[in-house]
Amino acid sequence: MLTIGKLGIAAGVKVPTIRYYEQIGLLPTPERSAGNQRLYDAKAQHRLAFIRHARDLGFPLEAIRDLLSLSDTPEQSCAVADVIATEQLSAVKARIARLTALQAELERMITQCAQGTIADCRVIEVLSDHELCGEGHGARTATRCAP
Amino acid sequence: MLTIGKLGIAAGVKVPTIRYYEQIGLLPTPERSAGNQRLYDAKAQHRLAFIRHARDLGFPLEAIRDLLSLSDTPEQSCAVADVIATEQLSAVKARIARLTALQAELERMITQCAQGTIADCRVIEVLSDHELCGEGHGARTATRCAP
DNA sequence: CCTAATGTCTCTAGTACCTATAGCTTCAAG
DNA sequence: CTTGAAGCTATAGGTACTAGAGACATTAGG
Incomplete structure (x- = not known):
């Protein structure tokens, strides 16, 4: 106990x-x-x-x-649990994809940032760019996300 | 506007x-x-x-x-932003690693679940196992997480 | 055996980050 | 010119915790 x-x-x-x-x-x-x-x-x-x-x-x-x-309540069908797990699996996969893209973005940010001051550091610009829109939110029409 | x-x-x-x-x-x-x-x-x-x-x-x-x-305030050092980004990068990497492991677990769950009822479905058992402890929480001493 | 430290109890309130509702006003399309 | 979507403020709710206060319980050392 x-x-x-x-x-x-x-x-x-x-x-x-x-x-x-x-x-x-x-x-x-x-x-x-x-x-x-x-x-x-x-x-x-x-x-x-x-x-x-x-x-x-x-x-x-x-x-x-x-x-x-x-x-x-083990009488119930496993299919229900399966549905939940399957749903969750696709959510997990989507999250991994997004995080991987964002990891690349962060790495680029850090590389670009190097040792300068903000004046020549593009951290903010990089993060306000919509380069990740493809996977992310629905801003393709209004911003420069299109190819 | x-x-x-x-x-x-x-x-x-x-x-x-x-x-x-x-x-x-x-x-x-x-x-x-x-x-x-x-x-x-x-x-x-x-x-x-x-x-x-x-x-x-x-x-x-x-x-x-x-x-x-x-x-x-662009006079400040970019290094500060860099520190934040770098910290966040490692957090992102850790999250990807965890999610990847968990994805495997979910896939195994779904495979095992197949079409049975809960009685022969190991969803709960699989998820209550501590197979992911290596990366996760600090339960190595008290549970069967050790190798 | 006693004391001090640590752990646990309940309860309330606060945190982060939104999301929804109500009841109103403003704007744009037909 | 009207009607319906979009905007306004303000407040309340939601999820998943987290922290704090003040009292009781347990355990380790002397």
Whole structure:
């Protein structure tokens, strides 16, 4: 049985966050010790680890709630979970693509910045350019994003 | 001169967000038309594009404020902007690495899930495993993250 | 056994970054 | 000239935490 602090360390989640998850019903109300402190078993630890990893994946808490409800009621079809995971996978892929483009932009910024002063540093210009519009937002008509 | 809606379309930013940026001082208070509507020039559009792209890069608004202040006072050293960008670059790289690992995990989840019911679907188990701990949180001592 | 330090408790409030609503005014197209 | 979209202000709500205050619990050292 783990106290909340140990659980937090074990799962990589801050203590107030655990209590928050309990409050919003993502974690069940745990056992309490004689002194009213929360006590968690391995099952709770798995559940929290699941939440933490799903958050890392970019799942919003509502999607996590769905996933957990699937696990809590195993009669339901896996297809539902599959749909959620598939959706999330494409979101993750899109995020990777965007971040990769932005990484290139940052690297270029840094290179261009070199050692000058702002006067000859193009950090701001580079970032206000719409060179990434292809993947990003819908500004192609009004700005110089077109090829 | 653009109205706020046109500006929003041009920069890929929602109208209330533009007003919010003005409210928190990221955008200067713009000119107004006879009928009290905001009017933006190309400079404002660049500034907003800069903000939008920096947000895409994952810069928090405070960092963006710093960057903008650098651009507003060009005497200062570019090195400061460089430091911010460099910091952000490593954050971006870390995020890409994490997301790539998580993408693999999601793909495996989906493959494993196939067409079964939750009973033989390991979505939850896979996500509660600590297989990604190497890059992630600090649970190596308390969980089975060790090699 | 006692004390000091650390951990945990509840509760409230604050943060970041928006997003939505209500109720009004202004503008542009037919 | 009218009507419907777009703009205005102001306030409230949303997500996902995070921090602080003040009280009780637990644990390690002397």
